[in-house]
Amino acid sequence: xxxxxxxxxxxxxxxxxxxxxxxxxxxxxxxxxxxxxxxxxxxxxxxxxxxxxxxxxxxxxxxxxxxxxxxxxxxxxxxxxxxxxxxxxxxxxxxxxxxxxxxxxxxxxxxxxxxxxxxxxxxxxxxxxxxxxxxxxxxxxxxxxxxxxxxxxxxxxxxxxxxxxxxxxxxxxxxxxxxxxxxxxxxxxxxxxxxxxxxxxxxxxxxxxxxxxxxxxxxxxxxxxxxxxxxxxxxxxxxxxxxxxxxxxxxxxxxxxxxxxxxxxxxxxxxxxxxxxxxxxxxxxxxxxxxxxxxxxxxxxxxxxxxxxxxxxxxxxxxxxxxxxxxxxx
Amino acid sequence: xxxxxxxxxxxxxxxxxxxxxxxxxxxxxxxxxxxxxxxxxxxxxxxxxxxxxxxxxxxxxxxxxxxxxxxxxxxxxxxxxxxxxxxxxxxxxxxxxxxxxxxxxxxxxxxxxxxxxxxxxxxxxxxxxxxxxxxxxxxxxxxxxxxxxxxxxxxxxxxxxxxxxxxxxxxxxxxxxxxxxxxxxxxxxxxxxxxxxxxxxxxxxxxxxxxxxxxxxxxxxxxxxxxxxxxxxxxxxxxxxxxxx
Numbered sequence: 001x002x003x004x005x006x007x008x009x010x011x012x013x014x015x016x017x018x019x020x021x022x023x024x025x026x027x028x029x030x031x032x033x034x035x036x037x038x039x040x041x042x043x044x045x046x047x048x049x050x051x052x053x054x055x056x057x058x059x060x061x062x063x064x065x066x067x068x069x070x071x072x073x074x075x076x077x078x079x080x081x082x083x084x085x086x087x088x089x090x091x092x093x094x095x096x097x098x099x100x101x102x103x104x105x106x107x108x109x110x111x112x113x114x115x116x117x118x119x120x121x122x123x124x125x126x127x128x129x130x131x132x133x134x135x136x137x138x139x140x141x142x143x144x145x146x147x148x149x150x151x152x153x154x155x156x157x158x159x160x161x162x163x164x165x166x167x168x169x170x171x172x173x174x175x176x177x178x179x180x181x182x183x184x185x186x187x188x189x190x191x192x193x194x195x196x197x198x199x200x201x202x203x204x205x206x207x208x209x210x211x212x213x214x215x216x217x218x219x220x221x222x223x224x225x226x227x228x229x230x231x232x233x234x235x236x237x238x239x240x241x242x243x244x245x246x247x248x249x250x251x252x253x254x255x256x257x258x259x260x261x262x263x264x265x266x267x268x269x270x271x272x273x274x275x276x277x278x279x280x281x282x283x284x285x286x287x288x289x290x291x292x293x294x295x296x297x298x299x300x301x302x303x304x305x306x307x308x309x310x311x312x313x314x315x316x317x318x319x320x321x322x323x324x325x326x327x328x329x330x
Numbered sequence: 331x332x333x334x335x336x337x338x339x340x341x342x343x344x345x346x347x348x349x350x351x352x353x354x355x356x357x358x359x360x361x362x363x364x365x366x367x368x369x370x371x372x373x374x375x376x377x378x379x380x381x382x383x384x385x386x387x388x389x390x391x392x393x394x395x396x397x398x399x400x401x402x403x404x405x406x407x408x409x410x411x412x413x414x415x416x417x418x419x420x421x422x423x424x425x426x427x428x429x430x431x432x433x434x435x436x437x438x439x440x441x442x443x444x445x446x447x448x449x450x451x452x453x454x455x456x457x458x459x460x461x462x463x464x465x466x467x468x469x470x471x472x473x474x475x476x477x478x479x480x481x482x483x484x485x486x487x488x489x490x491x492x493x494x495x496x497x498x499x500x501x502x503x504x505x506x507x508x509x510x511x512x513x514x515x516x517x518x519x520x521x522x523x524x525x526x527x528x529x530x531x532x533x534x535x536x537x538x539x540x541x542x543x544x545x546x547x548x549x550x551x552x553x554x555x556x557x558x559x560x561x562x563x564x565x566x567x568x569x570x571x572x573x574x575x
Binding site: 055056057058059077080081083085087089091092093094095096104105107108109110111112152 | 331332333335336338339340343347410411412414415416417418419420421422423574
């Protein structure tokens with residue numbers, strides 16, 4: 001689905017402070033009708049707070065919010081009928097079954113009994129949860145809970161969907177299924193606002209991405225345009241023993257066509273416009289007593305752009321990924 | 331129409347999830363029984379005192395039934411974040427909270443009828459002015475529920491809600507004329523009685539059951555209604571201020 005240029009979400013100068021913490025600092029963006037817009041940043045960057053402000057779960061300190069042509073700045077309830085929300089944590093009722101949870105959520109949007117039951121069955125089938133339909137939500141696995149929470153967010157077929165870290169903490173297969181469903185919703189014309197700290201997920205799904213760090217948007221662009229500077233670059237990652245940092249200058253003069261960068265994870269990143277020759281580099285390092293344990297060609301991606309723009313090392317995001325225990329990236 | 335579908339669904343869900351659970355049904359029956367038995371034993375009086383005790387036992391049953399349930403249900407849903415799902419629904423906060431409290435009001439009203447049913451076997455209830463008792467029970471139920479709501483939305487934890495509830499409930503038992511006439515209280519304590527909503531409900535019930543009341547029924551109903559409105563408005567304000575940060 002190609003998005004048209006009409007902004008369906010228009011946010012300007014959003015500010016939110018929690019006591020001493022400036023959670024959202026002067027954020028502005030527009031999302032077109034049918035667009036899949038990504039909000040990419042590390043944990044604590046302000047992604048969830050932004051969603052809470054847009055959906056009425058938090059009060060803004062300054063700024064304006066317009067959703068679907070409705071000014072929601074002072075009345076966040078005004079556009080709630082247009083919006084579906086999949087929060088970062090499951091918030092369904094543990095004592096209800098999967099089917100009951102979905103029909104209850106549909107009823108909250110005023111959907112009549114027959115329609116909500118049909119819709120619930122359809123979604124249980126879409127998410128592969130039909131067999132668990134009559135089991136209590138409390139007994140679901142983490143992945144199943146996440147999928148049912150997603151289903152509850154779209155039970156009323158909202159034209160605008162807010163997804164807060166939809167694949168965090170779930171298994172690979174479930175994450176893949178959730179991504180397929182997001183892509184399908186987008187194809188059918190749903191406007192999607194997706195927050196994630198999985199860089200590859202954002203790259204794969206989003207048409208446009210905003211990088212958010214410490215409550216500020218540091219860059220917003222079309223995914224293709226963000227990737228433009230790293231396109232065609234050759235990158236080699238060398239895993240080395242200690243001591244490479246002080247050789248950086250020597251290496252630059254020995255290999256003038258290459259750019260070198262040491263990372264905190266004990267790697268040397270070699271970047272060049274031409275293909276990188278591994279042999280001379282390895283020999284050079286080994287002659288100086290540095291052992292090369294691995295040489296790996298790296299395809300430049302959005303991760304490189306993110307590191308460049310935000311100054312946040314990809315390793316940090318990886319650690320968050322591991323902490324979340326999820327399959328979001330596969 | 332859409333908002334009433336949501337209202338009804340929230341009410342039915344709460345009834346099934348909380349109020350119609352066997353432990354709560356048994357609580358609703360055992361609690362008034364225990365109170366009635368306790369006062370009979372304590373007073374040492376016979377069956378002739380059933381009518382004198384009835385307004386107090388009915389009120390206590392409503393008060394404890396409603397406030398205990400709300401302290402758990404609202405606070406628990408806030409903690410488990412399922413309350414957020416309700417806040418995201420396109421219904422006004424007023425409708426949402428009315429739906430959340432209707433179950434408790436119903437539960438409180440049903441609780442009030444347990445001592446009435448018991449009393450029907452022990453005493454002659456033909457002299458009771460039911461046209462006053464029924465609206466009084468409903469209004470006490472609403473006021474107690476909204477008091478419970480006010481407490482539940484003022485705290486974060488279930489145990490805090492229970493503790494805070496007792497802070498109101500136990501002084502009420504002794505100061506609202508439930509079992510001791512307000513006029514028999516020391517003069518300097520008497521004004522305290524009039525800050526509790528149930529005082530006015532109990533006055534109506536005493537008048538309707540035993541023919542003894544301090545204020546006019548109209549004034550009692552008006553003040554009790556006023557308490558309902560104030561407590562509901564304060565609770566909504568607390569939700570907006572404390573829960574939608």
